[in-house]
Structures are given as C-alpha cells and as structure tokens.
Amino acid sequence: xxxxxxxxxxxxxxxxxxxxxxxxxxxxxxxxxxxxxxxxxxxxxxxxxxxxxxxxxxxxxxxxxxxxxxxxxxxxxxxxxxxxxxxxxxxxxxxxxxxxxxxxxxxxxxxxxxxxxxxxxxxxxxxxxxxxxxxxxxxxxxxxxxxxxxxxxxxxxxxxxxxxxxxxxxxxxxxxxxxxxxxxxxxxxxxxxxxxxxxxxxxxxxxxxxxxxxxxxxxxxxxxxxxxxxxxxxxxxxxxxxxxxxxxxxxxxxxxxxxxxxxxxxxxxxxxxxxxxxxxxxxxxxxxxxxxxxxxxxxxxxxxxxxxxxxxxxxxxxxxxxxxxxxxxxxxxxxxxxxxxxxxxxxxxxxxxxxxxxxxxxxxxxxxxxxxxxxxxxxxxxxxxxxxxxxxxxxxxxxxxxxxxxxxxxxxxxxxxxxxxxxxxxxxxxxxxxxxxxxxxxxxxxxxxxxxxxxxxxxxxxxxxxxxxxxxxx
Amino acid sequence: xxxxxxxxxxxxxxxxxxxxxxxxxxxxxxxxxxxxxxxxxxxxxxxxxxxxxxxxxxxxxxxxxxxxxxxxxxxxxxxxxxxxxxxxxxxxxxxxxxxxxxxxxxxxxxxxxxxxxxxxxxxxxxxxxxxxxxxxxxxxxxxxxxxxxxxxxxxxxxxxxxxxxxxxxxxxxxxxxxxxxxxxxxxxxxxxxxxxxxxxxxxxxxxxxxxxxxxxxxxxxxxxxxxxxxxxxxxxxxxxxxxxxxxxxxxxxxxxxxxxxxxxxxxxxxxxxxxxxxxxxxxxxxxxxxxxxxxxxxxxxxxxxxxxxxxxxxxxxxxxxxxxxxxxxxxxxxxxxxxxxxxxxxxxxxxxxxxxxxxxxxxxxxxxxxxxxxxxxxxxxxxxxxxx
Numbered sequence: 001x002x003x004x005x006x007x008x009x010x011x012x013x014x015x016x017x018x019x020x021x022x023x024x025x026x027x028x029x030x031x032x033x034x035x036x037x038x039x040x041x042x043x044x045x046x047x048x049x050x051x052x053x054x055x056x057x058x059x060x061x062x063x064x065x066x067x068x069x070x071x072x073x074x075x076x077x078x079x080x081x082x083x084x085x086x087x088x089x090x091x092x093x094x095x096x097x098x099x100x101x102x103x104x105x106x107x108x109x110x111x112x113x114x115x116x117x118x119x120x121x122x123x124x125x126x127x128x129x130x131x132x133x134x135x136x137x138x139x140x141x142x143x144x145x146x147x148x149x150x151x152x153x154x155x156x157x158x159x160x161x162x163x164x165x166x167x168x169x170x171x172x173x174x175x176x177x178x179x180x181x182x183x184x185x186x187x188x189x190x191x192x193x194x195x196x197x198x199x200x201x202x203x204x205x206x207x208x209x210x211x212x213x214x215x216x217x218x219x220x221x222x223x224x225x226x227x228x229x230x231x232x233x234x235x236x237x238x239x240x241x242x243x244x245x246x247x248x249x250x251x252x253x254x255x256x257x258x259x260x261x262x263x264x265x266x267x268x269x270x271x272x273x274x275x276x277x278x279x280x281x282x283x284x285x286x287x288x289x290x291x292x293x294x295x296x297x298x299x300x301x302x303x304x305x306x307x308x309x310x311x312x313x314x315x316x317x318x319x320x321x322x323x324x325x326x327x328x329x330x331x332x333x334x335x336x337x338x339x340x341x342x343x344x345x346x347x348x349x350x351x352x353x354x355x356x357x358x359x360x361x362x363x364x365x366x367x368x369x370x371x372x373x374x375x376x377x378x379x380x381x382x383x384x385x386x387x388x389x390x391x392x393x394x395x396x397x398x399x400x401x402x403x404x405x406x407x408x409x410x411x412x413x414x415x416x417x418x419x420x421x422x423x424x425x426x427x428x429x430x431x432x433x434x435x436x437x438x439x440x441x442x443x444x445x446x447x448x449x450x451x452x453x454x455x456x457x458x459x460x461x462x463x464x465x466x467x468x469x470x471x472x473x474x
Numbered sequence: 475x476x477x478x479x480x481x482x483x484x485x486x487x488x489x490x491x492x493x494x495x496x497x498x499x500x501x502x503x504x505x506x507x508x509x510x511x512x513x514x515x516x517x518x519x520x521x522x523x524x525x526x527x528x529x530x531x532x533x534x535x536x537x538x539x540x541x542x543x544x545x546x547x548x549x550x551x552x553x554x555x556x557x558x559x560x561x562x563x564x565x566x567x568x569x570x571x572x573x574x575x576x577x578x579x580x581x582x583x584x585x586x587x588x589x590x591x592x593x594x595x596x597x598x599x600x601x602x603x604x605x606x607x608x609x610x611x612x613x614x615x616x617x618x619x620x621x622x623x624x625x626x627x628x629x630x631x632x633x634x635x636x637x638x639x640x641x642x643x644x645x646x647x648x649x650x651x652x653x654x655x656x657x658x659x660x661x662x663x664x665x666x667x668x669x670x671x672x673x674x675x676x677x678x679x680x681x682x683x684x685x686x687x688x689x690x691x692x693x694x695x696x697x698x699x700x701x702x703x704x705x706x707x708x709x710x711x712x713x714x715x716x717x718x719x720x721x722x723x724x725x726x727x728x729x730x731x732x733x734x735x736x737x738x739x740x741x742x743x744x745x746x747x748x749x750x751x752x753x754x755x756x757x758x759x760x761x762x763x764x765x766x767x768x769x770x771x772x773x774x775x776x777x778x779x780x781x782x783x784x785x786x787x788x789x790x791x792x793x794x795x796x797x798x799x800x801x802x803x804x805x806x807x808x809x810x811x812x813x814x815x816x817x818x819x820x821x822x823x824x825x826x827x828x829x830x831x832x833x834x835x836x837x838x839x840x841x842x843x844x845x846x847x848x849x850x851x852x853x854x855x856x857x858x859x860x861x862x
Contacts, residue, residue, distance in 0.1 A: 115666045116761040116786075138672065160615045171613065173622070174590045187835040194761040195786055195811045197576065197587055199829035200858065201631075201840055205589060205622025209615045229672045249524040255547055255643035255705075298708050354611040357525050386612040387525070426613035434616075441616055445603045449847070450618045456842035468617065 001407075002090075002432050004051065005466050007097035011077055015054055018077055018099065022057050025067045030105070032056040041082070041100050045147070046090035046433055047347075048403060053080060053094035060105045062180060062188055062218040069216065070186025072099055078462050079184070081212040083124065083155030086147040088350050089431025091159060091211055091467065098465075103154050106218060109133050118177050118194045119224050123154025123217045127161075130222060139224045142169035145427065146338065154217045160209030162427035164334075167385030168259045168293075169225070171427065173208040178221035181207060184458045194221055206453070211429050212464035214457040228293035231259060233327040234303050237284035237316040241265060242361040244286035247313040248384045249358065251290070251306055258306070260291040261385035262334055265364060268341075268379035268392070269333075275340030278333030281317050288384065289334055291327070337381050338392070345377065345394030347403075351410050353417030354426035357387045366416055367391055374409040376402070388426035389417065415440050430468045438470050475635060478510055479852070480602030488855045491629035493533055493568030497575050499561040499817040501628060501828045504854050512570050515635055520610060523548060527610055529594065529638035532570030539569055549644040552588040553579030553742055560744045560755060560789075561817055570634045576626030579742040580677040580701070583669065583783040585642075589625040594638035597624055599631075600848025610638050623843070630854045630862075631847040645703035649713045650677075650734035651726045653698040658682070658766035661698040662785035664723040666762060668700040669784045671719050673712040677701030677738055678784040680765075685746035685780040691733045698723075701738055741782055744789045754794035754818035756802055760811030762786040768809055775801035794818045799826050829858060 011018070022031045032038055033055045043050040054077075059065040072079055078098035085092050094100050106122035112134055113119070119141070121130055127148040130141040144163035145151055151161070157179065162171040169175070178192035191203045198204065207214055238244040244263060251258065264272065264280075264287045273280040280287060288310075292302040303320050310318050321327040333340070341348050355363050364380060371378045377394045391413055395406035414424045414434060418441050424434045438447060451469055454461070482489050490506035492498065494513060512532040518539065520529040523546045530539055536554065543549050554572040558564060573595075578587040594608035597620075607620035624632045653664055661680040668675045678700050681689070686697040700720075702712045717726045729737065740746060749755050758779075760768055765785030772779055777792030792798050799815070799822065806813050807830060815828040832840060837859075844851070844862055856862065 113761075114670055115663075115763045117666075117669060118761070139670075160619070162613055162615075166613060170586060170590060171615075173619070174586050183835065183839075185835075189833065189836050189839075191836075193810055193812075195759045196582065196783060197578070197759055197812070199812045199814050200832060201843060202576070202589060202622045202626050203836070203839075205619055205625075208622075209619050213618070226670050226672050228674070252526060252643075253524050255646060257642060294708065295711065297711070301705070301707065354609075354613050356522070356527075356611060358522065383613070388613045421609070422611045423609050423614045423616045425616050426611070427615055429615055430617065438617065441609075442606070446605050446607075447617075449599060449603070449605050450620065452846035453618055453620070453623070453843065456839065456846045 002049065002436060003471070004095060005471065007095065011054070011097040018075060019055050021071050021075065022055060022068065025064055025071060026057060026059065030058040030060065041102070042094060044085040044087040044090060044092040046088055046093065046431065048397065049090055049093050049432065051094050051096055053098050053100040054096065056100045056102055058102045058105045062182065065101065065216060065218050066182045066186045066188050068101060069182055069184055073184050073186060073462065076460065076462070078465050080464055081158065081216050083152035084126070084150045086151040086155065087159065087429065087431055088352070089425065089429045089433040091429050091431040093432055095466065101216065103152060110219065114139060116194055117224050118221055120219060120221050121153055122219055124152050127151050127153060127156055134224060138227050140227050141222050141224055142175050143172045153220050153222070157208055157217050157220055158210065158212050159429040162388065164260045164262060164383060166383065167261060168257050173205060175223045176204055176208060176220065177223055179204060179207060179217055180219035181215040181217055183215050184460070184463050192221065211431065211468050213454050213468055214463070229295045230299060231291055231293045232299045232303060232321050233289055233291040233330045234306065234318065234320040235330045236288045236290065236310040236318045237281040238286045238313060239316060241286045241364045243313050244288055245360045247288065247310055250309050252385070254305065254309060256302055256305060258290050258385065259293050260289065262289040263382035263384040264334065265380040267377060268337060268381050271340040271344055271379050272333035272337050275343055276333040276336045278329055280333055284316050289330055341379055341392045341394065347395050347397040349393045349395070349406050349410050351391045351393065351413055352425050352428035353389050353414050353422055354387045355389055355417050355420050355422035357384060359420040363389065363416060363420060367413055370409055370412055374405045376406055376409055387422065411437060432467050435467060436470055475633065476598050476602045476604055479598050479600070479633065482508065482852050483600065483602055483850055486850060488852050491633050491854050493571035494565055496558060496563040496565065496567040497561060497571055499563065500575065501815065501858055502823050502856050502860065503820045504857050506855065510633065512568060512633065512635065518542060519636065520638065526612065526641050527638060528641055529610060529636060530569045531636050532568060532634045534569045536567050536569055536572060543641060544644070547644050548641050550639065551581065551585050551591050551642045553581040554588055555579045555742045555744065557744060560747060560749065569637055573625045573634060573637050574627065574629050580679060580738060580782050583678060584676045589622050591640045592621050592625045592637060593640050595621050595624060595634050596636040597632035597634045600850060600852055605632065608638065612640050628854060628857050630844065630857050633853065647704060647706040647709045648731055648734050649702045649709035650729045650737060651700050651713050651716055652729060653720065653724050653726050654693065655695040656698050656723060657696070658769050660723055661696060662762060662766050662781065664698050664720050665700065665784040667719055668716055671716060673702065673716050674704065675700050676703045679741050680781040680785060681746065682780055684778065688746040688748065689737055689740045692737065699737060701734065746780060747789055747791045749791045749817060752794055753791050754799065754822060755816040756790040757814040757816050758788040758790060758806045758811060759786055760806055760809050764809045768805055771805040772802050777802060794822050796822065796826060803827070
C-alpha cells in the first residue's frame with residue numbers, strides 16, 4: 001500500500017471558509033462540496049486508491065483558474081489538478097485537505113490553422129476531440145493514448161502521453177508548440193506560441209510530463225499534421241517471443257519506420273481473441289501488428305518488404321490486410337485489450353515500463369517466472385518499436401492478499417525494467433503508483449535536483465503533493 | 475570534470491563551459507576566469523542500430539558520429555547544421571555542442587528539433603554533482619524531463635558529459651521539387667500547401683533571388699523548394715503528386731538527386747548568407763504564414779534573409795548596428811515569434827538582448843531554475859541573459 005500524507009488540520013478546520021472563497025470566484029455550479037457529488041472525484045484510473053477531496057473547483061476561464069490558485073496559495077491549501085481522471089498512476093488522486101481543480105469546463109477549441117499547422121485548444125478538450133474537429137479536412141493530432149476518447153489534452157501535457165504511433169510521430173512533448181500556464185501564485189504565463197523552438201530555457205519541455213508538479217495548464221497549442229494517404233495493417237504470428245523479437249529487430253534494421261509495431265504475448269492473444277474475435281491465431285506464442293502508411297502502391301510495397309522479412313522467421317501465419325475493414329479487424333483485438341483482460345479477471349493493474357527492445361525475450365521470461373511465484377496471471381502488450389511494455393496483472397480486488405501480491409509483482413516488473421536498462425514509466429507517469437520506486441531509477445542527488453526544480457516553481461509544495469517524489473520524512 | 479567544477483565553485487570562479495567553441499559567436503560573450511572544455515571526453519559509448527539508439531561522450535566530434543551512423547544506414551533525425559561558415563569557426567563541432575545549442579536543420583519542420591531526440595543525458599550541475607536524466611529507451615516519462623531543460627541551455631545549467639539520442643533510418647533516396655520566380659507570399663503559400671499535403675514533405679524553403687544565386691544549379695530567380703525523403707519509388711511518386719498539388723502556383727521542376735542534396739545541405743548550413751565583416755546574423759522563428767511579412771520588414775530595415783521551415787524560420791544578416799537589431803527583433807516580437815542573435819561583434823551582443831526578454835514572472839522562474847541548477851552562477855555567466 002502506498003502511504004499518503006496526513007491532512008493538515010488547519011486546512012480541514014477552515015473548510016467552510018475555503019469553499020466560501022471558491023464561491024466568490026466561481027458560479028455556484030462551479031464549486032462542489034457535498035459528499036455525494038464529490039464521490040466521482042475521489043479516484044482516477046488507479047481505482048485501488050480513493051480519497052474524497054475537500055472540494056472541487058471547476059473553472060471556465062484562465063482568469064478564474066488564476067484567481068482560484070491565487071486564493072488557495074494565500075490560504076496555503078493543496079491543489080490536485082484533474083482532467084478527465086483517466087490517469088493509471090494516480091496522478092489525479094485527491095487528498096482529504098486538497099482542492100481538486102477540474103478542467104472539464106474549459107473544453108473549447110479556440111483556433112485551427114491549417115496554413116500554419118497548429119490548433120489552440122483549452123486544457124479540457126479531449127485528445128480525440130482535437131482530431132475529430134479537423135479529420136474532415138484531412139488533419140490530425142498525432143499522440144493517441146488508449147484513453148483518447150476520454151482523456152484531456154491538459155492531462156496529456158501533464159503526463160507526456162504517448163500511444164501506439166509514437167515511433168513515427170513522437171509523444172506529446174514532440175507535438176506541442178505552446179502553452180498557457182498558471183502558476184501556484186496565480187500568474188498567467190504564455191510559453192512558446194504558434195512558432196517553433198522558443199529561445200531561452202525549454203519551458204515547454206520541462207512542463208510537459210511534469211505531472212502537475214510545476215504549474216497548471218489552461219491552453220495548449222498543438223502541432224497538427226496532414227494524414228497520410230492511407231494506412232494498412234498486417235498481422236504476423238510466431239512460435240516464440242524470441243523469434244518475434246528478432247523479427248522486430250530486422251524490420252527496424254531494414255530502414256522501414258512502421259507507424260505502429262505492436263507485440264502481444266500468448267495470454268494477451270487469447271484474451272483479445274476471446275473478446276474481439278479478430279481472427280488471431282491461438283497457437284501462436286507471440287503476435288505482431290504492423291501498420292504502414294502511404295498510397296495503396298506504397299502500402300503494398302512496404303507490407304511486401306515486411307512480409308518477406310517475417311517469412312524468414314518461420315511464422316505460424318501472416319495476414320496482410322487488403323482493405324481498411326480488414327485492418328480495422330486486426331486492430332480491433334489490440335484496441336480492446338484492456339476490456340478483454342477486464343472480462344477474464346475482475347481487476348487488473350496496467351503496468352507501464354520501458355525496456356531496451358532487445359531485452360524483450362529476457363524480460364518476458366522473467367515476468368513469466370514471477371507470474372508463477374506470485375500466483376497471478378499476466379498478459380503482456382508491448383509497443384515493440386519503442387520498447388514500452390504494458391504487463392496487465394490480473395487480481396481480485398475483493399481479496400486483499402491478491403491485491404498486495406499484484407502490487408508487489410508490478411513493482412518487481414518495474415525494478416526489472418530499470419535493471420535491464422529501461423525505466424519505470426514510458427507513458428503513464430509516476431503519480432503515486434511508482435513514487436516509492438523512484439530511488440531505483442534515480443540517486444538521492446538526482447531526486448534532490450528534481451525537487452529543487454519543483455521548489456523553484458512551487459516553493460510551498462502545494463501542487464499535486466505526495467506524487468512523483470518519494471515522501472521525505474518531515 | 476566534477477572535481478574541476480567543485481574547485482571552481484569553492485573559489486567562486488566563473489567558468490566558460492564549451493565543447494569545441496564553434497558556437498562561441500552566438501548569444502552574449504561570457505565573462506569567465508577559466509575555460510572548462512568537454513573536448514577530451516570522447517567516444518561512442520553505446521550504439522544499438524536495431525534499438526535506434528546512440529550514446530556518446532559530449533566531446534565526440536559530430537562528424538565521427540554521423541560517419542558511424544551513415545555506415546549503418548542511419549542518421550540524426552533533426553539534421554543538425556554545420557554553421558562553421560556562418561559563425562566563422564573552424565575545427566568542427568561536438569556532440570554536446572549541437573545539443574547545448576539545440577540546433578536543428580530543415581527536417582525539423584517535419585521530424586522535430588534536436589532536443590526532441592535527446593533521450594538521456596549525464597551532466598554535472600553547479601554543485602559539482604553528477605546528474606542523470608532520461609536513459610537509453612525511446613519512451614520515458616519518469617520524473618521531470620531535465621534532458622529537455624538542459625539541452626538548449628547553452629551550458630548555463632549543467633555541463634553535459636554524455637548524451638544519448640534516438641536515431642532513425644536514413645532515407646534511401648532524396649528528391650526535391652522547385653518552383654521558380656514566385657514572390658515570398660506565393661512561395662510560402664506553396665510551401666504550406668506542400669507541408670499540408672499527405673506526401674510527407676521533409677523540407678520546405680524559400681530562397682530570394684540573391685540566395686538562390688549563391689547555390690550552384692539554382693539559377694538567379696527566387697526558388698521555392700520542397701523535399702521528399704523516402705524509398706526511391708515513393709520519392710518519384712510523391713514528387714509527381716506534389717507537382718500536381720502545387721500546379722496552381724506554376725510549373726514545377728524536379729531536381730536530380732545530387733543537386734537536391736546539395737541544395738538542402740546549403741540551406742541546412744545557411745551558406746547563402748555569407749556574412750561580411752561587421753555584419754550580424756539573426757535566427758528568427760515565427761508562424762510560417764507571417765514569414766513573408768517578417769522578411770519584408772527586415773529587408774526594409776536593411777537586412778537580407780531567406781526562409782526555411784515552410785516560412786517559419788528566417789536566417790537574416792545585415793549591418794551589426796543596434797538600430798538594425800532593434801528593428802529586426804521588434805518586428806519578430808510584434809508578429810509573434812522569437813529571435814536569437816547568432817553572430818555579432820562583442821560590443822553589440824554585450825549591449826542588446828540576444829533572445830527575447832521574458833515577462834517578469836517568467837524571468838523570475840528563469841532565475842530560480844538557474845539557482846536550482848547552478849546556485850553560485852559559475853556556468854557561462856551572462857551567456858543568455860545579462861547578469862545571469
């Protein structure tokens with residue numbers, strides 16, 4: 001279990017005054033203080049941890065957000081920024097003495113500019129909402145986390161979200177041009193703009209992925225891209241993880257950059273096939289989904305090259321889709337993976353480490369051994385192009401022992417990721433979930449340096465406390 | 475290196491931090507008692523072509539790294555420029571230098587800046603402590619991203635000793651399409667149409683007649699040029715499609731591959747500018763559609779320039795006077811954008827803002843971040859901002 005700090009008694013004691021202060025800034029509907037309506041805010045995607053906040057504030061403008069932060073700063077009250085609450089690492093987990101600032105009312109797209117290839121959106125616009133607004137004109141916003149239907153761009157910035165198409169298009173940090181942020185003191189700052197590469201320190205880079213530790217984001221200027229002429233997927237099934245891993249290496253080595261290169265192990269294949277009936281071969285140990293882009297002739301050429309590489313690795317089967325519908329069927333299983341695992345297990349933890357891609361066979365073997373040791377099933381989904389591994393550990397939340405074993409299993413996997421040269425988190429963030437593992441990746445000096453940066457922005461440590469950095473004994 | 479920093483800190487002695495010093499003409503002159511160079515920290519420490527990762531010590535010559543990648547059919551994605559002619563330096567540049575200055579080439583418009591590809595660093599902070607950030611994997615959101623903070627900070631926050639970068643396969647072929655004689659407004663409109671097409675344009679520049687004239691093979695009219703890098707059949711197909719997309723701007727010509735590569739190397743290395751003695755050089759960035767207005771404004775003020783990044787980047791040169799500097803920097807600021815003074819006599823660069831002044835709360839954060847990394851201000855004092 002992860003410990004959370006004791007609420008500050010002086011904050012709890014002035015709860016009514018804090019709520020009254022928020023109501024002076026926001027309309028009545030923008031402040032939530034009664035227990036029943038606080039319930040939906042008591043957790044995020046890391047559902048094992050819940051805690052009702054002191055109150056929830058829902059600003060509609062940057063100025064309101066600034067006024068709220070200025071007020072809470074004066075009152076020395078902790079703040080928990082929240083987008084859609086889809087964080088899998090507990091990034092939006094409340095504290096009993098903290099005010100959740102929910103950004104969902106700031107959900108307007110302010111500008112779309114095709115000539116200059118950017119869009120300005122408020123923090124509460126959903127990831128998919130950005131693409132949806134421009135899809136008819138052939139443009140899109142590239143990062144595509146699995147939660148893209150619900151998750152909000154402000155949260156994507158906070159967590160530096162990735163997705164299945166990062167190998168070619170990069171993660172959130174690589175697709176931003178500017179931010180409007182509000183500091184804990186209530187200062188509104190414009191970072192970057194519609195142009196590339198602001199001079200001075202790289203605020204954009206530092207703020208992206210800072211998990212709400214440094215400032216809150218109210219507006220985002222994203223880089224948008226024209227979509228390729230088309231895309232098509234293929235599926236290749238192999239007899240072992242080692243063989244599939246070697247095939248991935250050869251594809252990358254051939255000079256092709258697939259837009260997606262996804263790997264599923266045997267338990268993941270079975271779970272997804274039972275759920276989606278995508279036609280995945282059940283006798284395979286490992287499955288690759290490979291997607292390429294371009295004109296139909298270019299797709300044929302690239303898929304032909306990849307097919308020839310796969311054929312060198314004694315595949316059980318290889319299926320190159322001929323139509324968009326066949327591609328969609330191939331993706332259907334993978335995209336439904338979380339739901340599929342949810343069907344065979346009442347609860348699961350979705351882990352998120354990154355490893356050097358060459359270490360995949362070793363890491364999967366070790367995870368298999370741990371699975372027996374902890375007596376818990378695990379399915380592995382892997383963004384093979386960039387080394388981001390998602391083991392889904394299945395447990396039963398009604399059985400506390402099963403949950404504790406799942407947490408310990410997850411921590412062991414992440415330690416293994418660091419041990420083989422990788423990291424604790426590739427795209428979900430540290431949050432509370434991985435906070436206490438940070439010293440496995442960083443030295444005390446390195447953590448202190450990061451804390452000093454946090455302090456430079458938020459001297460009172462009021463923003464999203466008890467996350468990212470291991471707690472220091474007061 | 476850490477011991478040298480600790481000594482300097484104990485003695486409160488400011489250090490000029492540099493690699494080969496090839497970019498010392500940029501920004502403000504540094505007032506320091508001693509120079510600490512990374513030039514003896516050399517060598518590739520990790521190269522895993524199949525994992526698309528390379529790591530090297532900061533003083534490794536960039537040429538060596540690029541040659542190694544080339545042997546394996548790979549390349550640095552951001553296409554770092556060789557600015558030795560522009561900045562009047564000789565002796566090449568270091569791996570750390572391109573990261574510390576976050577310099578990127580034409581491909582930046584499509585594939586990201588140098589800092590986008592930095593996935594790990596090891597650096598020494600102003601307390602003489604070794605700090606690692608990132609790692610050797612392509613996707614990593616563990617903790618604050620100090621890689622990006624330190625990359626591009628011109629040695630003012632930490633001395634990078636090791637840098638790991640994500641790399642990509644080099645394209646099998648390069649093609650370029652040009653339109654001659656367009657004015658800047660139509661040229662940038664054509665570049666926008668190309669960059670907004672589904673054909674994966676990886677370079678988009680507009681050269682006024684004098685700049686085109688400076689690149690052999692381009693003739694003496696304005697040149698609007700777009701690049702495609704792909705497998706050979708795709709290059710041919712996409713150039714043809716692009717010519718159709720751009721037909722409303724005029725008839726396009728396709729350059730042979732050798733000429734195409736030469737033109738893009740010249741644009742990357744800013745060779746058409748050829749600054750004279752007593753001239754200053756500026757790097758300007760604005761939204762692409764405002765590039766033509768910005769170019770006209772700086773020309774009216776007495777400078778010359780050409781556009782890269784689809785119109786969003788202008789490389790400019792002109793007399794190194796405070797009046798011209800003011801005119802150029804106000805023009806880009808008013809249009810929405812940023813500037814960097816790349817080269818000027820010390821008297822000018824010591825007396826004017828070399829990058830935009832930050833709004834007071836942001837300037838306060840800059841001072842606090844500097845203090846968090848380098849509390850005694852011993853690294854490159856005054857390099858970016860006076861008094862910092």
